[in-house]
Amino acid sequence: MAKPHLSVNMAMTLDGKVMLPDGTWHGLTSPVDRQTMDLYRSRAQALIVGRNSVEKDNPVFALKDGSPGPRPIMICRSRLPVPGLRFFQHDPIIYVPPALTDSDEASQLSQACEIAALDDPSPAAVLDDLYERGFSTVLLEGGPGLNSGFFFADLVDCLYLTIVPFVLGDSHLPGIVDADTCIPDFTQRNWKLERCEKIGNEVFTEYHRQRN
Numbered sequence: 001m002a003k004p005h006l007s008v009n010m011a012m013t014l015d016g017k018v019m020l021p022d023g024t025w026h027g028l029t030s031p032v033d034r035q036t037m038d039l040y041r042s043r044a045q046a047l048i049v050g051r052n053s054v055e056k057d058n059p060v061f062a063l064k065d066g067s068p069g070p071r072p073i074m075i076c077r078s079r080l081p082v083p084g085l086r087f088f089q090h091d092p093i094i095y096v097p098p099a100l101t102d103s104d105e106a107s108q109l110s111q112a113c114e115i116a117a118l119d120d121p122s123p124a125a126v127l128d129d130l131y132e133r134g135f136s137t138v139l140l141e142g143g144p145g146l147n148s149g150f151f152f153a154d155l156v157d158c159l160y161l162t163i164v165p166f167v168l169g170d171s172h173l174p175g176i177v178d179a180d181t182c183i184p185d186f187t188q189r190n191w192k193l194e195r196c197e198k199i200g201n202e203v204f205t206e207y208h209r210q211r212n
């Protein structure tokens with residue numbers, strides 16, 4: 001079945017970490033990385049973000065040029081996000097199982113977003129639904145928990161990875177994919193390095209998933 005083209009954008013430290021011990025990701029990337037993020041966002045029609053990341057970092061969704069950027073998307077299987085986040089300023093869609101639609105919390109949040117029920121809001125089902133709605137380019141910005149669902153299901157076509165010049169060292173901090181097990185067929189999944197650019201003190205890479 002046809003699905004949107006899915007890119008992932010993440011930044012990681014020299015030792016492969018994508019979050020700080022306090023559960024945020026603040027102050028580790030440069031203004032160039034922010035510009036690059038805007039570029040990747042401007043190429044996408046929808047932007048999938050993780051609930052924990054949005055609650056922790058409360059990121060800005062508008063692009064620097066003032067345009068609204070891609071439509072924000074969230075997937076929540078166990079609970080809805082807290083209200084009041086910047087995320088709600090951009091007419092987002094939150095995918096949930098039917099059980100999460102029936103609460104006072106859901107009716108309050110539905111004034112600020114669309115709550116879309118899917119029997120199983122899996123990464124594949126969400127991408128199918130986005131495609132049916134006319135979204136053909138989608139960007140995923142983590143975090144690593146949410147990323148795991150998309151990488152395990154082999155749904156990622158392009159990975160933008162920025163390497164930032166810090167070493168954190170805490171072995172409990174995750175990399176770009178946080179899961180309890182290894183992707184079983186990872187040796188059969190080939191990634192081709194399409195771009196590798198040094199700008200200032202960071203390295204910007206772009207890998208494409210090779211499918212035969």
Ligand SMILES: NC(=O)c1ccc[n+]([C@@H]2O[C@H](COP(=O)([O-])OP(=O)(O)OC[C@H]3O[C@@H](n4cnc5c(N)ncnc54)[C@H](OP(=O)(O)O)[C@@H]3O)[C@@H](O)[C@H]2O)c1
Nearest residue numbers: 010011019023024025050052053077078142143145146149
């Ligand atoms: N370095 C970077 O570029 C970067 C980028 C983004 C975020 N971050 C950092 O990442 C941290 C948060 O990451 P996180 O892993 O804790 O949370 P997350 O990935 O932001 O959100 C995880 C949540 O997504 C929901 N989810 C929905 N579908 C899922 C699926 N198929 N598989 C897994 N989860 C799914 C789960 O909640 P339900 O069980 O309710 O569905 C899960 O708790 C923050 O510290 C943030 O700063 C770093």
